[in-house]
Amino acid sequence: MTLHGVRRTPAVSLGSGLIGFGLLEVLRIWFPSVLFVAGDAGDTSAVWLAAFGLACLGIAPLLASLVPHLAPVSLWRAGAGALLIGRACLMLPLSGPGRLVASSVAVVGATIAIVALAAGIRAARTVRVGLFAGVVAATCLHTATRTIGLIWPETVTSTVASFGVVLLLALAALRTDRELRGETDTSHPPLVGDGAAWPWLALIPMLVLMGMVSGVPGRTAVATGWSSSVVAATIAGAHLGALIAAAVARRIGPTRAGLLATAAIAGGTAAALDAAGWAGVLGQITLVIGLGLLFGSDLGATARSASGRRRGVVAGSAVLTFGAVTAIYYASYDLELPFNNRVLLLGTAVLAAGLGLATSRSGREATVRAHLDLTRFAQRLVTVAVLVGIVAFAARPPDVLPVSATDPDMLRVATYNVRFGFDLDGRFAAQEQARLLHRLAPDVVLLNEVDRGWLTTGGHDALEIIAEELGLPYLMFARAADEVWGNALLSRYPITERASESLPSGSDPMGRGQLVAVLNLADDRRVGIVGTHLSHIDDQGDTRVPQARAVAATAAVLRERQVPTVVMGDLNAPPGSSELAAFDPLVRDMLPEGTLTYPSDEPTVHLDHVLASSELRRYEVFLPEVTLSDHRPVIVDLQFVPGS
Numbered sequence: 001m002t003l004h005g006v007r008r009t010p011a012v013s014l015g016s017g018l019i020g021f022g023l024l025e026v027l028r029i030w031f032p033s034v035l036f037v038a039g040d041a042g043d044t045s046a047v048w049l050a051a052f053g054l055a056c057l058g059i060a061p062l063l064a065s066l067v068p069h070l071a072p073v074s075l076w077r078a079g080a081g082a083l084l085i086g087r088a089c090l091m092l093p094l095s096g097p098g099r100l101v102a103s104s105v106a107v108v109g110a111t112i113a114i115v116a117l118a119a120g121i122r123a124a125r126t127v128r129v130g131l132f133a134g135v136v137a138a139t140c141l142h143t144a145t146r147t148i149g150l151i152w153p154e155t156v157t158s159t160v161a162s163f164g165v166v167l168l169l170a171l172a173a174l175r176t177d178r179e180l181r182g183e184t185d186t187s188h189p190p191l192v193g194d195g196a197a198w199p200w201l202a203l204i205p206m207l208v209l210m211g212m213v214s215g216v217p218g219r220t221a222v223a224t225g226w227s228s229s230v231v232a233a234t235i236a237g238a239h240l241g242a243l244i245a246a247a248v249a250r251r252i253g254p255t256r257a258g259l260l261a262t263a264a265i266a267g268g269t270a271a272a273l274d275a276a277g278w279a280g281v282l283g284q285i286t287l288v289i290g291l292g293l294l295f296g297s298d299l300g301a302t303a304r305s306a307s308g309r310r311r312g313v314v315a316g317s318a319v320l321t322f323g324a325v326t327a328i329y330y331a332s333y334d335l336e337l338p339f340n341n342r343v344l345l346l347g348t349a350v351l352a353a354g355l356g357l358a359t360s361r362s363g364r365e366a367t368v369r370a371h372l373d374l375t376r377f378a379q380r381l382v383t384v385a386v387l388v389g390i391v392a393f394a395a396r397p398p399d400v401l402p403v404s405a406t407d408p409d410m411l412r413v414a415t416y417n418v419r420f421g422f423d424l425d426g427r428f429a430a431q432e433q434a435r436l437l438h439r440l441a442p443d444v445v446l447l448n449e450v451d452r453g454w455l456t457t458g459g460h461d462a463l464e465i466i467a468e469e470l471g472l473p474y475l476m477f478a479r480a481a482d483e484v485w486g487n488a489l490l491s492r493y494p495i496t497e498r499a500s501e502s503l504p505s506g507s508d509p510m511g512r513g514q515l516v517a518v519l520n521l522a523d524d525r526r527v528g529i530v531g532t533h534l535s536h537i538d539d540q541g542d543t544r545v546p547q548a549r550a551v552a553a554t555a556a557v558l559r560e561r562q563v564p565t566v567v568m569g570d571l572n573a574p575p576g577s578s579e580l581a582a583f584d585p586l587v588r589d590m591l592p593e594g595t596l597t598y599p600s601d602e603p604t605v606h607l608d609h610v611l612a613s614s615e616l617r618r619y620e621v622f623l624p625e626v627t628l629s630d631h632r633p634v635i636v637d638l639q640f641v642p643g644s
Contacts, residue, residue, distance in 0.1 A: 013130040015080075015176030016117055018169050020134025022083050023110035023319075024211065025165075028142070029090060029151055030103035031326075031456040036426035037096040047335075050327035056104050057323040060111035061316030064119060067309040072120025073180040075112055075312070080173035082109025084166060090151050091162045096426040111319045114203070119312035120180045124195040125298055129246050132206060132295040136239040139215035140387070143232045144394040146468070147217055147453075147460040152428040196300030197310045198358075203318035205265065205352035206291060208325050211455045213272050213345065214288040215239065218452030218461035218484045222477065223280040228464055232395035233388050238285040240384040242292030247380075249296030257297040258360025262353040264290025269349035273342050275483040287349075294352060297359045330456045333481050333510040397468035408522045410619060411638045412441065415568040415608055417448040417533070417631035421462035424601055424627040430462045433628045434469030440622060440635050444519065445472065445490040446531040448570045448631075452477070452484035463488050476500075478515035480533065486513055487531050487569065493519040496526075503550050506543025508535040514551050518563060525640070527616075528558035528565040534572045534579065544572060548579040555586045555613075564615035566638070570631065571609050580609070587611035590618045590636050597634060600627045610636045617641055 031053075039049045063075060086106025094102060117127045142149055150158045150165065213219070220231045249257040264286050271283025306314075325344050332341040414437060421430035437445055452461045467475050472490040478500035480486035489495070497518035502511055514532040521527060532551050535543045551567065558565045567587050573579035575589060590610045596603035608631055612618075622635040 011172075011175035011179050012117075012121055012123055012126050013133075015172040015179070016127045016130030017134040017137065018172045019080070019083070019110055019113045019117070020131035021138045022087060022106065022134070022165075022169060023114070024135050024138035024207075025141075025149070025151070026083075026087060026090070026103050026106040026110065027211070027455075028149060028458040029099065030107045032420075032422060032428070032458050033096070033100040033103050033426055035456055036422050037100045047331070050324075050331060053327060054320065054323050056108050057111060057320045059108050060115045061313050061320055063112060064115045064309065064312030064316045067119050067312050068307075072116045072308060072312070073177065075119065076116035076173075076177060076180050079109045079112030079114075079116055080169070080176070082106065083113060084169050084173065085109070087162075087169065088166050091159060091166070093154060099426065111316060114319060115312040115316040116180070117176075118200050118315035119308035122195060124199065124300070124311075125296075128199070128202065128295050128299070131203070132246060132292070133243055135206060135210055135215075136243055139210065139239050140236045140391055142215070142459065143217050143235045144391040146228055146232075146395050146397075146465055147458075148428070148431070148465065149458070153431075195305060195311060197306035197314040199299030199355070200311060200315040201318050201351065202294060202299060202355055203315060204321050204325070205348050205355075206295070207319070207322040208348045209265075209269060209287060209291065209345070209352070210239075211459065212326070212329070213269065214284045214291075216284075216453035216455075216459060216484070218459075218464070219272070219275040220281055220284065221461060221464060222452060222479075222483055223275045223277055227397070228461075228468065229392045229396045233392035234281065234285075236391035237384070237388045238288050240387055241285075242288045244380065244384065245289050245292035246296030249293050250298065254297050255360045257293050258356040258358070260356075261290045261293035261297065262356035262360070264293065265349050265352045265356065266290075269345060273345060290356075291352065294356050294359075297356075299355060299359050326455060330454065336509045408525075409640050411443050411521070411527060411566075411616070411640070412635065413444045413446075413529075413566055413568060413610060413638060414440065414442040414633055414635045415446045415448070415531075415570070415610060416633040417570040417608060417629060418462065418466070419449050419629040419631065420451040420454070420457040421460055421465070422457070422629070424599075424630060428458060428460060429628045430460065430465040431469055433633075434466040436624060436626060436628060437466075437633065438470050440624070440633075442472075442635060443492045444529060444566075445470065446529070446568050447488045447490070448531075448533040450477065450486055450488045454485060466490075476515060476517055478513050478531075479511075480513040481511045487515055487533055489515055489517055489529060489531055491517070491519055491529075493521050496520045503532070503534075504543070504546040506535065506538065506546060507540045508537040508543050510535070510537075512547060514554060516554050516558070518558075526563055528555075528563040530555050530558070530565065530567045532567075532569045532571070534570070536572045538572075544579045545582065548573070548582040552582045552586060555583065559586055559613060564640070565613045566616065567611040568609060568634075570607055572607050573609075574606050580611075583611055587613050590616075590638065591621060591634065592618075595621070595623065595634075597623070597632045599630050600632045603632060607631070608634045610634060610638075612638055615641055 086102045089102035150162045217231045268283045268287030271279045329341045329344050423429040450463045474491040474495050476489040478487050495517045500515040502513050517529045534547045538544045595606045597608040616638040619637040619639040
C-alpha cells in the first residue's frame with residue numbers, strides 16, 4: 001500500500017519486521033523452555049521462573065542505558081547477530097537445555113535489536129509499523145501451521161522454511177546496519193536522529209494483547225467450535241486487516257486514528273476477555289484492528305524529541321514490562337494474588353487507549369493530506385484475500401484414518417494427562433501423543449491439562465492438534481483454570497448429553513473442573529463418562545476431598561438413572577486415599593494393584609485412575625512406557641457384564 005508523499009524506507013521496514021517476527025517466534029520456544037526445562041511446570045516456584053525470565057529480558061534496557069557510549073549500530077550488530085545465531089541453532093535437534101540456551105540467546109538478541117532501532121532510527125513510525133507487521137506475520141504463520149510452528153517439527157518442509165527465515169534475517173540485518181551507519185541513498189539524509197521516547201510504550205500492548213488475546217486461535221475455536229481452517233482464516237484475516245488499518249491511519253489523520261484506536265482496543269479487549277460466542281471473536285478482531293490504527297498513526301509526531309539513550313531504555317523496558325505482565329498473569333494460576341489476572345489485560349488495554357488518546361489530542365493534522373492510491377489499495381485487498389486463503393488451506397486438518405470399531409460388548413477407554421502437549425524433554429509432542437493413542441484405537445479418551453493457547457506454553461491449541469491426528473469424531477472441551485485450559489473428551493460414539501462445572505477450589509489458586517457426557521453406543525446401549533483432574537495442591541487438606549465428593553455426586557446422578565458409569569482422570573490421589581474412598585460404592589478402581597503412572601520415566605505413584613460401575617468389568621490394561629508427557633497414558637478394556 002503506497003501513500004504518496006510519505007518517504008519509503010524499505011530496509012528499515014524489512015529489518016524491523018523480521019525482528020518482530022523473530023521475537024514472537026522464538027518467544028513461543030523460550031517460554032516453554034523456561035517452564036519445562038529451567039523449571040518443572042507446577043512443581044517449580046513461579047517466582048523463580050519469573051525471575052529467570054525477567055533477568056534475560058532486562059539485559060536490553062541495561063545496555064540501552066549505556067547509549068551513547070555504546071553506539072546504536074553496535075547494539076544492532078550484537079542483537080541481530082544473537083537472534084540469528086539463536087534462531088539458526090534452533091534448527092538443530094537440540095536437547096531441552098540446548099533449546100533453552102539457544103532460545104534465550106535469540107530472545108535477548110531480538111530485544112537488544114529493538115533497542116538499537118529505537119535509539120538509532122529517526123523513522124520511528126516506520127520501525128514500529130515494521131515491528132507490528134512482523135508480529136502479524138508470525139501470528140499468521142503460527143495459525144497456518146495449526147499452531148505447531150516451524151521449529152518443533154523435524155521435517156524437511158519446516159527445515160527449509162526455517163532456513164529461509166534465517167537467510168532473510170541475515171540480509172535484513174545487513175541492510176539495516178547500513179541505515180544505522182548512514183550509508184543509504186545519497187538523495188536522502190541518513191535516518192539516524194531524533195524522536196520521542198514515550199510512543200515506544202506501545203510495544204507493551206502489542207506483545208501482550210496480540211500474544212495472549214487476538215492472536216490465539218484456541219480462543220476462537222473455543223468460542224465457535226469452528227474447524228481449524230475457518231479459525232485460521234478468521235485470525236489471518238483480522239491481523240492482515242490490521243496492517244491495512246495501519247497503512248490508512250495517516251490518511252484519516254491522527255485525531256480520528258487515535259480515537260478509533262482507543263475505542264477499538266478498549267472495547268475489543270473487554271469483549272474478548274471471556275472467549276464465548278460471537279462477542280469473543282468480534283472482540284479479538286476489533287482489538288487487533290485497533291492496534292493497527294495505533295501503530296499506523298504518528299505517535300509522538302509533535303512531542304519533544306528525546307535522546308537515543310532514553311528511547312532505547314523505554315523500548316527495552318517495554319519488552320521487559322511485557323515479560324513481567326505475562327509472568328504475573330500466568331503465575332496467578334499457581335500463586336494466590338489479591339486480584340483477578342484479567343485486570344492485567346484490561347490495564348494493558350487502558351495503556352494502549354491512553355496512547356491513542358494522546359495521539360488524537362496532540363497529533364498534528366497534515367496541511368496536505370496524504371493521497372491513497374485506490375488502485376494499489378485494491379491490489380493489497382486482493383493480496384490479503386489470497387493470503388487468507390493460503391493460511392486457511394495450510395491449516396486444514398490432515399487426512400487421518402478413523403479409529404476402527406471394537407467388539408460391541410467392549411469399551412476401550414483411555415485417560416492421559418498430556419502436560420500441555422509437552423514431553424519430559426520440554427519438546428512440543430502433541431502430534432506424537434495423538435499418534436500413540438491412535439495406534440491403541442480407544443473408543444473414548446479423556447485428556448487432562450489440555451492447553452488451547454497459553455502464551456507461556458507456546459500458544460498452541462493442543463486439543464485441535466490431538467483431535468485432528470487421533471481421528472475420533474466427537475469432541476467435548478470443559479474449561480478449568482480458564483477458557484483455554486482444562487479437560488477434554490474425545491469419543492468414537494455420539495455424545496448425546498454433555499455438561500461441565502467447576503469444582504471447589506480450596507487452597508489451590510488454579511481452577512479445577514469436571515465434565516460429564518452420556519454416550520450412545522451400539523444397540524441403544526448408553527454409558528456415562530465423568531472426567532476430571534483433581535488439584536495437586538492440598539496444603540490444608542481442604543481441596544481434593546471436597547473435589548472428589550463433588551465428582552462422586554455427579555456419578556451418583558448417573559447411577560440413579562441406571563446408566564453404566566466410568567469416572568477417570570488424574571485424581572492426584574493414590575489407591576486407598578480418602579479421595580478414592582469418596583467414590584465407594586458407586587464405582588470401583590479398574591486398575592490392578594501395583595499400577596504406577598507417574599512420573600513417566602520412572603513411575604513411583606499411581607495418580608491416574610479409571611473407575612467403573614458394576615455393569616462393567618476389567619478385561620485388559622495397557623500402560624505404554626513412553627515419556628511423551630510426565631504421566632503415562634492409561635488404557636483399559638472394559639467389558640459389559642452379561643445382562644447389565
